[in-house]
Amino acid sequence: xxxxxxxxxxxxxxxxxxxxxxxxxxxxxxxxxxxxxxxxxxxxxxxxxxxxxxxxxxxxxxxxxxxxxxxxxxxxxxxxxxxxxxxxxxxxxxxxxxxxxxxxxxxxxxxxxxxxxxxxxxxxxxxxxxxxxxxxxxxxxxxxxxxxxxxxxxxxxxxxxxxxxxxxxxxxxxxxxxxxxxx
Amino acid sequence: xxxxxxxxxxxxxxxxxxxxxxxxxxxxxxxxxxxxxxxxxxxxxxxxxxxxxxxxxxxxxxxxxxxxxxxxxxxxxxxxxxxxxxxxxxxxxxxxxxxxxxxxxxxxxxxxxxxxxxxxxxxxxxxxxxxxxxxxxxxxxxxxxxxxxxxxxxxxxxxxxxxxxxxxxxxxxxxxxxxxxxx
DNA sequence: GATTATATCAAACACTTTGTTCATTATCAA
DNA sequence: TTGATAATGAACAAAGTGTTTGATATAATC
Numbered sequence: 454x455x456x457x458x459x460x461x462x463x464x465x466x467x468x469x470x471x472x473x474x475x476x477x478x479x480x481x482x483x484x485x486x487x488x489x490x491x492x493x494x495x496x497x498x499x500x501x502x503x504x505x506x507x508x509x510x511x512x513x514x515x516x517x518x519x520x521x522x523x524x525x526x527x528x529x530x531x532x533x534x535x536x537x538x539x540x541x542x543x544x545x546x547x548x549x550x551x552x553x554x555x556x557x558x559x560x561x562x563x564x565x566x567x568x569x570x571x572x573x574x575x576x577x578x579x580x581x582x583x584x585x586x587x588x589x590x591x592x593x594x595x596x597x598x599x600x601x602x603x604x605x606x607x608x609x610x611x612x613x614x615x616x617x618x619x620x621x622x623x624x625x626x627x628x629x630x631x632x633x634x635x636x
Numbered sequence: 637x638x639x640x641x642x643x644x645x646x647x648x649x650x651x652x653x654x655x656x657x658x659x660x661x662x663x664x665x666x667x668x669x670x671x672x673x674x675x676x677x678x679x680x681x682x683x684x685x686x687x688x689x690x691x692x693x694x695x696x697x698x699x700x701x702x703x704x705x706x707x708x709x710x711x712x713x714x715x716x717x718x719x720x721x722x723x724x725x726x727x728x729x730x731x732x733x734x735x736x737x738x739x740x741x742x743x744x745x746x747x748x749x750x751x752x753x754x755x756x757x758x759x760x761x762x763x764x765x766x767x768x769x770x771x772x773x774x775x776x777x778x779x780x781x782x783x784x785x786x787x788x789x790x791x792x793x794x795x796x797x798x799x800x801x802x803x804x805x806x807x808x809x810x811x812x813x814x815x816x817x818x819x
Numbered sequence: 820g821a822t823t824a825t826a827t828c829a830a831a832c833a834c835t836t837t838g839t840t841c842a843t844t845a846t847c848a849a
Numbered sequence: 850t851t852g853a854t855a856a857t858g859a860a861c862a863a864a865g866t867g868t869t870t871g872a873t874a875t876a877a878t879c
Contacts, residue, residue: 457846457855479662482836493857498838567750591819592810596802599794600787600814607786611779619779627775631783633816636774638876640826665865676828681867 462500464490466511473560478508478568505568508560512572515556519549520576539584539634540625543605546580547621550609557613570606577602587634601632645683647673649694656743661691661751688751691743695755698739702732703759722767722817723808726788729763730804733792740796753789760785770817784815 468490472481483504487494501507550557560569581587581601588597608628612619619627629635651673655664666687670677684690733740743752764770764784771780791811795802802810812818 455847455855461856483838484836494837495839495841495858496856499855503838589814592813593802595798596791596794596807596810597814599790600811603790603794604783604787607782607790608779611782611786615778619776627779628783630775631772631780631815633814638826640875644827666867667865677866678829678868678870679827682826686867 458500461490461492461496464492465497465500465507466514468492469507469511470556474555478504508568509572511556512560512569515553515560516572516576519546519553520580539587540629542580542584543625543628544621547609547612547624550613551617551621554613554617566610570610573609574602574606577605587632589633604628604632641683644673644675644679647675648680648683648690649697651675652690652694653739657738661687691751692755694739695743695752698736698743699755699759702729702736703763722770723812725763725767726808726811727804730792730795730807733796734800734804737796737800749793753793756792757785757789760788770815772816787811787815 465486468486469481472485472489481504483494483497486492486504486507487497490497501510560566578598581598587601588594592600605628608624612624626635648669651669652664655668655672664687666677666680669675669687669690670680673680684693743749761781764781770784771777775783788811791807795807809818
């Protein structure tokens with residue numbers, strides 16, 4: 454990819470991110486992104502169709518990174534935990550979210566949260582699919598999966614809203630208790 | 637209240653509702669509401685500060701109605717169920733949502749869902765507060781309450797998205813199983 | 820029924836935002 | 850070096866926002 458394109462893309466992402474930390478998605482204007490990123494109007498529109506598309510691309514970037522690491526840790530043998538179960542997976546995921554907290558916080562705060570969540574849940578659903586043992590059989594599968602994905606999303610939102618004060622291990626532990634996966 | 641005010645208020649609510657069924661909240665313009673409701677621009681702004689305020693008032697109207705009925709059924713003795721437990725409460729709530737399905741569907745579809753949910757959860761939290769036995773003690777209370785409220789919100793969203801095909805009794809039953817309140 | 824109060828209306832207003840176009844300039848890859 | 854392409858800035862129409870105005874219609878009150 455052309456270096457010029459990379460540069461503008463990065464500048465726009467960075468600017469958008471900074472603005473997301475200050476104000477909610479809907480109140481951010483393209484003009485503000487342009488000013489912050491120091492990019493021409495026509496340049497922006499040659500890269501992104503709309504503001505929504507920009508958010509989507511940014512989410513995809515972040516989640517691809519976070520979840521690809523998850524998959525990697527599954528096949529590699531470089532972490533100390535005794536098994537590769539759901540608890541470890543969730544803990545790892547939370548650590549990654551914490552590493553990306555500036556991004557995640559920015560995106561989650563305000564209106565953009567809804568769109569963010571939609572994309573996030575898509576990734577989550579594929580994760581839970583790898584752990585059929587946590588899906589209860591006495592409830593319709595759709596309903597159960599929706600519960601797992603949805604309540605985990607809620608837990609993450611709560612965790613971020615409370616400034617990620619609770620350690621990832623505890624979040625994972627408490628969550629697994631509440632979904633009846635543990636104890 | 638002046639009959640004229642009632643009339644415009646109702647017309648705006650109705651118009652807004654119709655539009656919410658067709659398109660997402662953010663893409664609805666004040667102008668469209670004006671045209672649909674056949675109300676003057678200045679009249680609208682003398683009633684509602686912003687579009688967000690309009691949504692908020694509408695949510696409050698709906699939830700006040702739904703949850704006040706819930707509270708009423710708690711004190712009255714006119715329903716057949718054997719106890720006044722959480723399961724009955726939830727089932728009743730779902731029936732009420734179904735009665736208001738045109739409203740709820742309209743509000744939940746699209747972007748407005750986020751705001752709707754925020755208000756909805758406030759009401760839910762007070763409901764769960766009446767049932768301390770469903771809050772697990774081996775997990776921080778905040779976390780547990782967030783889980784109950786959040787996952788119920790998710791269940792309702794799923795239920796509405798799937799056209800409310802599952803009977804309210806089953807939704808309540810499945811939900812209570814998943815939060816470990818039952819069996 | 821007459822009177823006073825006020826809700827509604829249409830129209831115009833300045834303002835912001837959006838998304839497009841186009842000629843010009845700068846930068847890249849070969 | 851050269852041909853391709855990305856970025857720029859400026860201008861543009863179109864659409865939306867929220868406010869103000871004076872005239873009109875309708876309600877509440879006497």
